[in-house]
Structures are given as C-alpha cells and as structure tokens.
Amino acid sequence: MRPLKVAVLGCGSVGSQVVRLLLEQAGDLAARVGAPIELAGVAVRRLDAPRDVDVPPDLLTTDAQGLVARDDVDVVVEVIGGIEPARGLILSALENGASVVTANKALLAEDGATLFEAAEKAGRDLYYEAAVAGAIPILRPLRESLAGDRVTKVMGIVNGTTNYILDKMDTQGSGFDEALAEAQELGYAEADPTADVEGFDAAAKAAILASLAFHSRVTASDVHREGISEVTAADVASAQAMGSVVKLLAIAELRSVAGGDDAVSARVHPVMIPRSHPLASVREAFNAVFVESEAAGQLMFYGRGAGGSPTASAVLGDLVTVARNVVAGTKGAGESAYADRAMLPMGETITRYHVSLDVADKAGVLAAVATAFADHGVSIQTVRQEGRDADAQLVVVSHEATDAQLAATVEALRGMDIVRDVTSVMRVEGELA
C-alpha cells in the first residue's frame, strides 16, 4: 500500500503534539492503518517560532493554502482554530479530495453545515472528536455506539477553566475573582478569560453535542448561555448547605412539546448538582460528559478536556479512522441531521430553581413568599428557614416549571418589601438532599 500523506495546519500546543505522535508512533500507526502515514507538511505562521517539538525544517511552510492544494495530500489536520483562515482551508482541502480532521469547535458550532455539506459533496470524511472534551471519546460514542438508542439528555463539564475555578471556590471558599487569578497564574485560564468564564467555549461544545445527540443542526447561537462570573461565594456556600456543588454545565436535552415533536433545549449555565451525582466529583480542570439514553440508561465519560497531548490523542484517533477509510476506499458516516428538531427557547425550557432570600423576621413571611411562587404557577419542593432577626434566611427549592415562570417568580420576590435581598439564584439538576 502506498504511504498516506498528512498535512498539519497549525503547530501550537496541539499541532506540535500531533506531529510528535505521528513521528514517534510511525510504526504502530502503519500497522493499525494498513499503510505508512507520512507527514507531507506543517503549516505555521512563522518559520522561526519556538516549538515544543522538533519538526523537520523542510516540512515547515507558511503557505497553508499551497499545502492543502497539493494533490498528494490524503488527510488534512486543522488545528489552527478560529473561523478564518481555518474554514477556507478546510473547504479547499475537501474540494481538493482530502479528508479532514479538525479540533475546531468554534467553527463547527458556528458554521458546521457548510463543512458537512462540502464533505458530503466531496465524498470525504470530516472528523472532529477533539473539538469537545479533548481526549475523552464522546463524539464517536454519540455518532456510533449510541446510534441504535434514543439519547434524551447530555450534560457535560466541558470547560476545564471554569471547572477549575468553581472547584477552588468550593474547596477553598474563595470568591470568583480570587479563584480566577489563581487559575490564570497556573495557566488554567487565559489573560482574557472571557471565552471560558462567560461560557462561549462551552456553548460551542453544547451545540456540537446537541447536534450529534439529536440528529439536528444546532449552532452556538441556538444555545442559551450564562457564564460563571456572577457566581458568588454565597452561591457556593448555599450549594454546600444543600449537599450539592456548583458546576458550569453544557446541557442538551430532548423535551416533549404539547402537540408537537420533541424539541431540543441547549444551554450553558451554572447548576447546583447533588454531591452524589457522578459529575459532582469531577475535580480541577478535568472534563466529563454524562449521557442519558432510553436503552443504555446513564453513562459517563471522564478525562482530560484540554492540553496539547490529550487533544492530540483525539486527533490521532480520528486520523487513524480516516486513514483506514482512505485505504479501504470508503468513508465513514457523514452528518446525521435528519431529525431536524426545533429548538426550545430558554423561557419554555423546564428547569428547577434554588433561591436563597434574606427576609424580614416577621410572621407571614413564609406565606407571602409561597404565594409569590404559587402566583407564577410554580410549586415548591422544599423550604428551609434559617436564622432569626436580621439574619433570617429562606432557602427555597422549586419543583419543575418553565424557566420563564421561575425567572418571573424571582423578579417578583426581588420586588417584595419583606425580601431584603435575593442572595442566590441557581438552577438545579438531580435530586438535592
């Protein structure tokens, strides 16, 4: 069998590890693919930039477009990230007859449709396991292992930075700013942490997970997004008092709609989950994705969600699959969007709230608060009254209601004289103690 030629676009923390693994494991990869894998070239911005890995200098090029246009390239690995030039290069590669492996969550979540259609038209593979949860095999299980089942919910800790920050707030009692500063110092958060802490990164991954789980096209703009910058030490303390923990979750859920087909709710926001939930014990910058499906029940996938070497593992796994397909003269299953489900607006999504209130210590406070919930059609699961006098606190956990009903209830509570302050509002998943 002739050697397969691989072009790598980008040689940052992921790209350099992809190159390293390709070179170090050449023998094993050849045996697993059924043909040698050769590096055709590595496109970089600057030839003389410092790199983690020694790339043979004659393979480096600044002409990415020229590299993907070469007619001897079988597979293009895109690990540049961002929208352009990545999109243009991937489209050129596919048009030119190469299969593509990418880790580009932002591009897939914004404009996956264009890429999938180009791959379909070209009869080539487009694989992207590394785009969600780094090293953790989660897209392939959704695409293939669960293809005979009906997935109903996916909940993931898919952003290591925010999990690190929330974990520190939980274990050290620190506030958001302090935990963020620590994360930045240790390299878990970037100097401009917006993409992580405001949930943009997780929202892109939620869109990709929702698309695969529900066989529909879901983009980042379909995902309701709230970050963690407003999570306070008081929220975390409230969670601890409930035997729970605050996590930033990417949630993709199938929900029945009266008189219609099931619709998809895709959202990213902080959530209180009980400590007994498998996701609660995901510490530090680790990632995990929890899946519920009709026949399989509950599954969880856990591992490293970022980092050059873990992400490169996922890229290489895809590369072996794509290369095997090239050798066999075939391609894998393409996009599956046949179900074409509608999106459920956040306001219509069914959630549960945990609300902590500073209240006046007067007779009738509990009745008044309960009435505010009832007026919005929200029933209460538990109420806990704590402290007396100036410290009187009410902690309410609601039953399920639409998010709009719950948000309106909180608005009404804020306007009540007897409510001095709404100290914590947090959505809840799972059964709190």
Next chain:
Amino acid sequence: MRPLKVAVLGCGSVGSQVVRLLLEQAGDLAARVGAPIELAGVAVRRLDAPRDVDVPPDLLTTDAQGLVARDDVDVVVEVIGGIEPARGLILSALENGASVVTANKALLAEDGATLFEAAEKAGRDLYYEAAVAGAIPILRPLRESLAGDRVTKVMGIVNGTTNYILDKMDTQGSGFDEALAEAQELGYAEADPTADVEGFDAAAKAAILASLAFHSRVTASDVHREGISEVTAADVASAQAMGSVVKLLAIAELRSVAGGDDAVSARVHPVMIPRSHPLASVREAFNAVFVESEAAGQLMFYGRGAGGSPTASAVLGDLVTVARNVVAGTKGAGESAYADRAMLPMGETITRYHVSLDVADKAGVLAAVATAFADHGVSIQTVRQEGRDADAQLVVVSHEATDAQLAATVEALRGMDIVRDVTSVMRVEGELA
C-alpha cells in the same frame, strides 16, 4: 436502497430487547443507516416460551442454522451466549456472507481468533461492543478513538454481581455469604454464582480488553484469575481503615521486560484502591473502565454493565455501524493483533500487597516481620501497629515487587511463630493514604 435483513439468534433478556428496539425505532434506524432495517427472523429454543416482548409469530423459528443460511440475511445478531452452538452459527453466518454482531464474551475470549479469521476471510464485519461492560462504549474507544495513542493500562469493574456484593460488604459491613444471598434475592446474582464470583466472567472480559488495548491475541486462559469468595469482612474493614475500598478489577497492563519488548499482564483479582480513585465510587451493580494512555492520560467510562435493555443498546450501536458498512459496500477495521505481545506470568507481574497480621505482642516483632519482607527483596512502604497484647495487629503496605516475591513473603510470614494469623492479604492499586 433495499432493506437490510437482520436475523437475531436468541430471544432471552438481551435478544428480546434487541427485537423491541429494532421494531420500535425502525424509522430512526432507517434514517441513521440509510436503508430500512427489517427483521428476517428470530431463532429461539422453544416457540411457545414466555417472552418480554411481542415478537411477530411468523418471525420465530427454532431452526437457527436454517436462519443463518438464508441468502437474504445481511446481518446476524448472536445473543445466545456460550460456546456452541453460537460459534458454529457465527461461522456459518460469516461464510454465508453476513456480517455479525455478538455479545458473546465467553466465545470471544476462548476462541476469538477463529471468529476474526473467518470474518477476515469472508470480508465481513464482526462487532462485539456488548461483550464487555454492557451499555458502556469501551471497545469502540479502544479500537478507534485511542488507535493513535499508546494505551498502557486498562482497569475495569466489569462484573456487576461482584461489585454489588463488595459494595454491600463495604456499606453494610456484611460478610460475603450474606451479601451474596442478598444479591441472589434481588436478581443480581444467579443461583449458581460461580461464573461471577470466581471471576470467570471478568476474566473473559479482561482477555477481550487486553487484546484490543495491546493489539495482541489474549485468551481467557492467559488471564490470572482470583474471585471474591475469599474476601472477608476483615479484608473490607482493613481497606476501610486505609481509606480504601475492595473492588474486583480486570486489569490489563503493558509492562516493560528487561531486554525485551513490553509484555502484557492480564489478571482478575480483588484489589484495594483508595476512595479518591475514580473507580472507588462505582457503586451497586454499575460497571466502569479506567484507561491510561500515553497521550490522553487517564480516562474513565461508566454505566450499566448488564441488563437486557442496556446490553441491547450496545448491540444496536454495532448493528447500525455494520449496516452502514453494508450500505456503503465496505467493512470496518478487522482484528488488530500485529503487536503480538508476550504474556507476563502472574509471578513476574509487578504488584503491591497490603498485609494484616495478628502478631504476638513482643519486642522485636516488627523487626522480624520487616526482615521477612527484606529477605524476599520486598521493601515496605508503610507499617502501622495497632492494639496491644492479644489484639496486637501489624498492617503492612509494600512497595512494588513481583507477585512471586510478595506471595513468598506472605508464605514466610504464615510460618513465623510470632505471627498468630495472617488476617488479610490484598493487592493494592493507586496510592493508599
């Protein structure tokens, strides 16, 4: 596209759920595969046996051999279990041009080579995700997602019965017999529990995991096997005192061998693992598989390891993949055994022991015990001395040594006058507190 015809062999707890999902999800399956999936027939032992699912009566047959010999069957699903007639039927199916999906761990672990060679010769697929850890996607991640990485260790809780029993011993302080009786009452253990509690089931799965992880042929007879019937309440209490828990693990590990290629250690035995280890929190009858690889680092896969419906989910996932391949006129990657690694005998495998001793309360006891370890070339990590007089206890955790050295040390301890009893011997994985 013409409909694909599927024959199901066996209609027990798994087979009946496979049939149910095939019938209930026909529309989704057709959309995902690209062709309708039709049930060609269901082979059963008795036509009039009671079943969980209404199978159309005209599809039932007692002639399994006739069913697999039909020339319109594209895929055969084997969920009978056991060696024969399953093996003969699978071989007939492959020879006859059908692809095969099976959940048959015993057959794969005893004689996988015959099946893989028959599939290769026929140019057909043989998929078996359901054979290990039920609904949990673990074989596909090993075969594909990690195909560009170097897996170094796989540790799995792959038998729900034994995990249930050990969990009850841990949480309720019950003895083995009592916990087994409870498991039997609740249907988690069979009337004859030998296959589960003596580790035969886990050993078959260990062989399959080791084969895939290390690209070598490993059979059940290559797997060192110890069950849990000799795990005592004292062992479990010892584990608790060390902040750890006893689990029955299937372990497949790559170990360097002086002057040679890395060899494979495959084994099933009870292990003490620290409660902080991700596998420690796997409760009740759940399964989980922990994987370490060079680039990806630590991964864990968690879910239901048994039961008709979860196992059927895994079968259906394979069925969709195999059916897509039939539609595309191709097949997936076959067996990968190129590495052909040698097996490491148990005695040469590097392990660590936890040993609890009832000792005479005399000066010099610790020195004598330490000398016994040193005489066998085993160094001690920690010693704890507890109690006085008749209750004097020594708890020793060793550093790594060969299993033969450690076993010889325990033998020597048993022969010492000052050692009244060796109350607990257990291998250790991970760092105990």
